[in-house]
Amino acid sequence: MRKILRSSALQEVLALIIMLALIVVIMASASNLFLTPRNLTNLLIDSTTVGIIAVFSTMLMISGGLDLSVASTAALCGVVIGALQVSLGLWPAVLIALATGALVGLINGLLVTFVGINPLITTLGMLSIARGLAFVFSNGLTIPVFDLSGEHMAAYNAFARLSEGRWLGLPYPVWLMLLLFALGLLILNLSSYGRAMYAIGGNEEASQLAALAVKRYRVSAYVLSGLSAALAAVFLTSRLYAADPRAAPGVELTVITAVVLGGTSLAGGQGNLLGTFLGVLILSSLLNGMKLQSTSTELQNIVQGLVLLLAVAIDQVRNGNLQLGFLRRFQKSKQT
């Protein structure tokens, strides 16, 4: 039985593995730089912001939620670090930024769960608010996160090491991303929390009647999503020595694209992190490979759109999905 399960999990991501392999082969044959360790490291580093957030977006979407505000939240959290570093010190500012992310997630979660606003609308509103606040707090300026006075070298160096430090040749943010994916896989597949995510996304009412603390789980998934955005912001800020209210443009869409590419259903109740991981890798290989070819931005956008469609279409064909499954998500949110 185990074997069958394992192979079916493998089957689920098989199409993605093939797609990734194909992209790698194409990109590698187009440029012999693609497979150099240096480039692969860059590729991985570039995928960390999306990757870190995507772990928790996957969980959230499996539970039937959705968070479009992650990129704005990340920008806001970065700005919080920038704005508070001088008055409070760098590390307290980082902690407050993490708390800010969690708070934004909590507000999203409470609005979705207790007020009952549709997740898309809730987080769309939050997208606007968080981005606006990021501009307000930064006055629209990019704030250097740099030891200007020279009095706190240790703290700032440590902060910079967050993103620059390496272990076994890979930068820390990549390890963090891998760690989060591994942790997420464990949680989703083996823990009661993961089980609850699948159950709530699969059938909220049944979960409630099975005495699961549905609302608490839901809120927590949003909090984690906000927290992951803050975490991504911390590493981004550390990497750039600066906090930009414009940071992470379009990341929310990239995250959703990666998660959906990975086979997580927008309807909730289905999905897996391995798929998301592959989805993230596919998107960043595609982008990186096209960059090495100096592909124009427009063409990059078009190719990404097509790949998304293709991947989801393959999934549909593989599932032999002949039902109107695509509308079920809206059905479900209707029942809640």
Add this chain to the structure above:
Amino acid sequence: MNALLLEMRGIHKAFYGVKVLEDVPLTLYRGEVLALLGENGAGKSTLIKILNGDYQLDSGQIFLEGQAVYFKEPRDAEASGIKMIYQELHYAPDLSVAENLFIGNLPRISGPLGRFFIDWKKMRQEAKHALALLNVEIDPDTPMRDLTVVERQIVEIIKAIYADAKLLVMDEPTAALTPPEVEMLFDTVRRLREKGVAIIYISHRLDEIFQIAQRVTVLRDGRHVASKPMSEVSPASLVEMMVGREIEARQVELAEQTAGAKVALEVRQLGKTGVFEDISFKVHEGEIVSIFGLLGSGQISLTRSIFGAERSDRGSIFVNGQEQRIRKPQDGKRAGIGFVPIDRKVRGLVLGMSVRKNLTLSNWQNLSRLSFFLPQLERQHSQTWIEALGIRMAGGMDVPVRFLSGGNQQKVVLARWLEANVKVLILNEPTWGVDVGARSDIYDQLEMLAKKGLAILVVSSDIQEVLSISHRVLTLYKGRLTAEFDHSEASQDKVLNAAAGGAL
């Protein structure tokens, strides 16, 4: 014998390689009611969904009035005069009753633009007329979502019988109806039959079959067992054909209630404005108590409130003599109450999850360390319950619960609460849509559980079931308890009378 209307020959159908129908024939004559019988999962619904164009057959042929037909979509079947009442309700909540009655076939205005625009006046008139068929007083302009479940079901039925159909298929239409409503439905069916309409009638209630059908076709495991006139069969022989073995008519052997049994559940003056009021009763350890009431009397809301799925406004609940503050299901569970909801598919199970995961959904605490499941332990416990309750499924405990038959699904929900080690078990309509065999299994389980000392509270609208399985019967009318009967003194007349508000 009337003229042959429908002939299905050699129907085969498989889902994902699993054969669901094998070489099944079906014949139907004008003006007859054909009962289609079989256990849960025998393939009844699949067969008629193929007839209706909802599913496509793998091989076989369908002849309607001698012509070979092939329906790609339900609307094709409808165009040929085939109408369905589905097992699950199908309505658009935000449209009015009138629109729901005619949806897919809205009356259009005459004239060149007639194709596009609706004739509201005609629609309303016809809707009134149609609703009068079953003596229903519903304003046709009411949005569907404002109706009660029963009203919605009735609208569904009317929708099908009002259409000018040659062939009407009814898949368990009476599950939610009260006896007078069933009677009215049967009247209508007889009238339609006299007009020459042919009807395929699916039900797990054998008494209904004998009331209404002329012929019966029995399926077992996707194969045709027999087609016979009703005059040649008896309930016992039907059951044997369906199950493949003999099952004696069930009479639960109730254990003697010992006088000193402890009170497991006590409800005092529970009230919820506008729904139920002043409800007080006790359930002892080892006792099965049924609440019987016409649908909409508040019994579902009452049990939901006891478990915490809804909030009551007043009153108190005691479990094992301890007052409990129950405001959400977690509280109910903590207090030792288990709850089997009314519609297992919609409310009871996460259909896409495996049997095992559904089984342990409420019980991860015992099966995990630091919130992480201990896979061995989980499987072991699941296996224990699967064996104890005789849950049958192809493919083992990792099969999605969606693929189980209704009765087995019901057992999964039951097992979940037994694993949670509850003291009080509340069951809502435990045998809705469950076949005779599985029904008998479920009764066995209840009996066994009661003997083990569990206090069991059952809500059922099946009077036979209530009379046979309960130590005591409480009747509910318009949200108030009207009477209480011991097993010995309960009779169909008395209970029905009390539940209709006529008693006391």
Add this chain to the structure above:
Amino acid sequence: QECSTAKDNYKIGFANLTEDIVFTQLVRESIVSAAEGLGNVEIVLADNKLDGATALSNTENFITQGVDGIIHFQTDEAFGNVIMARARNAGIPVMAIDIPMPGAVFFGADNYNAGRLAGEALGNWVNTNWDGAADAMLVLELPQSGPIPAARMQGMLDGFQDTVTTKLSDEQIYRLDSKNTQEESFRVVGDTLPSIPDATKIVAITINDGTALGTIAAAEAAGRKDQIMVVGQGADPSGQEEMVKEDSRYLGATGYFPENYGDKLLPAMIDILECRPVAPAIYQDHVFITKENLCEFYADEQAAFCKP
């Protein structure tokens, strides 16, 4: 040869600010065509998408691709440190367009002074035509896009105030977010005009030709076209077309000549690579383009107007 970076052929990375606007597209085109002209330079392109992280990632990619020099057009000075650190480690010289970076040779607009040119022209026009006093000023800015546009706006504002006879008070100045699109400036100007019903002498300073066009369209829609006079930055083809119209309310725009950037940038880059001395900052000459001097610079583009 003494100079270790000197070669016969060069591979130079150019990362553009964004590919979304005409100005930067022209910069890219000029660099590509200048490289074709030189013959021994290969250009590797990238798009910074107005984002610091993307600029950093592009830098890394350039290093991977083994470029000899990098021309960076990126969004904020604050990202300069980290970008330059990477390039320094890889021993690759960097030129920075428009936004200075520590240790990079600066090239490009003197944004503030380019802005001043337009502001002064507008001030002079007001002095001549409106007796030295305007009633209100609309400032169509781009606060989301960081310091480059901010410097241009400040330059325009200061240039106007320093030139005009009667300075505008703060209350007379309306700062509007153009979001870098015509329709947004159309909308915000349309929304603002009702709040200055009595103003008949309105000046507008705009961040680029597109927002200038939107501003003029809004005034026209409100029936107040003749009450407004607009200056802008860029002098793109669409802006030129607007200037040469009869009764145009587009006084003019500071020309940045992005089409010449390449011709100046690449030789400087090659000088750097071949260890010749290069000034730490090279400024592009700016000219305020109006209907009158347009044909000196853009005779080919506006042939219909210039060679009737």
Add this chain to the structure above:
Amino acid sequence: MTATAPQKKRSWLKGDSITTLSLLLSFFVLCIFFATQTEFFLTSANAANLARTLAVVGICSIGMTLVLISGGVDISVGSVAALSGVLASLFWLEFSLPLGLSTFLALLCCTLVGLLNGLIITVIKINPLITTLATFSIVRGLAFVISEGQTNQLNNAAFTYIGRGSLVGLPFSLILMLVLYLGFAFVLRSSAFGRNLYAIGGSPEKARLAGINVSRHLLITYTLCAFLAGLSGIIIAAQLASSAPRAATGLEFTVITAVVLGGTSLAGGKGSLLGTLVGVIILRVLDNGLVLMEVSSFYQDVARGLVLLLAVSFDQIRLGLSRLRRGST
């Protein structure tokens, strides 16, 4: 039917009408607020300005309302609007076709994009959000490729009349929009297509079983939506007398916000064009008032998000209360 259930009170204050009512209320509150904050809000010049600038979001919102009612969503509208202007100028300026024909062809191409959306959604059965997310980036990319990133002037009086002209004292675009609202409101309320759309949004599976050709309805809906988005794009181009590939950036968010604000449910099966119209107006008034009040654009984003959440929360809370009162679950 035995009357055992608690008697339901019939009232005209129900469902859609109360949603619209509470919206109108928010609208008036907003108006009063702005009127007290800035003397220019209630001037005829401002009214005229508002009237001129409603049509773009207004017309696009009609299509989105249909799509949301059908249970889907269309993210690609902004890109389609940009494509429409870009194509019109391509056909006119590059191919030297007559302007009328150019406009028609541009709209036709947009309609084809909608058809494509619809086909992907109904035939390959990809989730509408994903489908239109993909066409969102593809179509925007095409607009850039076709226009080579250039802004093109479209100086033609007949063309700009669509965006700037007025008829009987009202802006032409407003009249066009109102006519479309009337027409589509009629379609939604009284045509078989409209009613079926509600049924499909309520439950596509059930609608199919009721004999409705779900695919065809969805196909038509997405096609209409793209056509209307294209029309919005034409109006943008006509108002500005120019086309740009960056046009209508973020239009999809504004439009979805307006439609949902107007009480149309993202869950499908519920909504009205009257509500949408009010939603469109509220959003427009909000933006207008904030500009008149000279609120910094950073705070405008915050305010927009807050108003969206407040308006929707208000509606949800009201719904929850009425459900409580009815005592059902």
